[in-house]
């Protein structure tokens with residue numbers, strides 16, 4: 001339930017572990033200014049040793065933006081808080097500007113946190129933002145998205161974004177600021193009818209009942225998504241294996257479990273992971289595929305992934321079409337949405353390209369029993385390899401070969417934003433593909449209570 005009463009009654013930050021310090025993302029609007037002063041109060045009172053850095057992103061989209069960022073700098077100086085302004089440099093797209101600005105904002109905030117050695121970014125998202133998000137996703141018919149924003153989201157695998165004001169109303173925050181004699185900046189973009197969110201904000205108006213309804217939908221959808229995710233994670237743990245790089249095998253019983261909703265969800269996630277796609281395939285199409293895979297000898301492609309049902313199981317591998325070719329072997333490259341690749345100097349003058357059928361065939365037949373060798377080679381052929389002047393030097397990160405590089409598998413749907421509701425599922429997938437361990441959110445674990453990224 002959203003909090004309606006005075007803010008001082010709610011422990012907003014006591015569940016957060018500030019041991020690694022925090023960035024407060026402050027635009028200068030009412031919500032993030034309230035976040036800043038409430039957070040400062042909390043740290044002064046309870047964690048005076050905690051490191052805090054306020055960061056303002058200057059998107060450079062309006063002539064006033066730098067003056068506004070400097071206004072935040074002055075407030076921070078008054079409150080004794082370190083502050084940085086970071087600028088979104090480079091060309092701005094002519095379409096999809098809000099999404100591009102959002103992407104840049106999170107990247108810059110996370111970079112600022114890393115640079116300062118701080119482990120999380122706190123934003124001022126409120127219950128009003130949550131209701132608007134649900135409304136927006138309802139309009140797009142995004143079932144999974146109805147969960148809205150998670151209170152804790154892992155960004156790029158290492159920086160936690162926490163939203164401690166997600167149950168607070170904007171009005172209450174403004175009342176608090178007025179009571180303290182503090183002003184805020186009203187961003188004209190927030191009422192610009194050319195953009196979707198301001199339009200929905202206006203449509204929602206002050207309809208309290210509608211607001212409560214939307215907020216409740218988010219809570220219910222988040223709980224359902226987490227529950228479904230846990231069931232899908234269990235199915236992956238029990239029924240999925242990785243016979244070789246780039247190949248996932250599902251036990252034949254996977255198509256006939258007593259929880260088809262969880263099986264279909266797990267299949268959608270795995271299709272996206274194997275195909276290196278950041279969004280899940282359409283539920284309807286995945287459901288049709290799931291039922292077809294119950295029959296033997298069925299083959300179909302969805303999310304750039306070929307699914308093959310054989311007697312020994314259902315096999316998933318990246319389709320050959322559309323693989324990236326001849327990418328320069330630069331360190332810290334994401335290849336095909338599937339691998340984060342790092343190199344040392346020995347890879348100079350090389351390119352990354354698919355291993356290919358010919359090179360794959362030179363591999364000794366190491367097939368795990370029950371894996372058809374044709375699928376083993378087909379999967380290996382789509383793996384990243386190092387090439388120089390048309391000669392293949394081997395798979396990137398191949399065991400037993402002189403190490404010029406490493407390829408860490410990534411789960412594309414969870415790589416950029418991993419909302420707390422999907423943590424269990426992301427962990428099951430990471431274990432399956434050999435990806436990086438997914439850490440815990442910086443929440444205080446109290447005796448007898450379990451910290452949860454959705455608390």
Ligand SMILES: Nc1ncnc2c1ncn2[C@@H]1O[C@H](COP(=O)(O)OP(=O)(O)OP(=O)(O)O)[C@@H](O)[C@H]1O
Nearest residue numbers: 025026027031032055056057058102122123124125
């Ligand atoms: N220019 C900025 N500099 C720093 N932080 C910002 C800036 N703009 C937004 N934020 C942070 O993001 C929060 C949400 O802002 P806003 O609602 O404008 O963004 P949004 O685009 O709706 O958010 P999201 O992109 O996550 O949906 C703010 O309370 C603040 O913490």
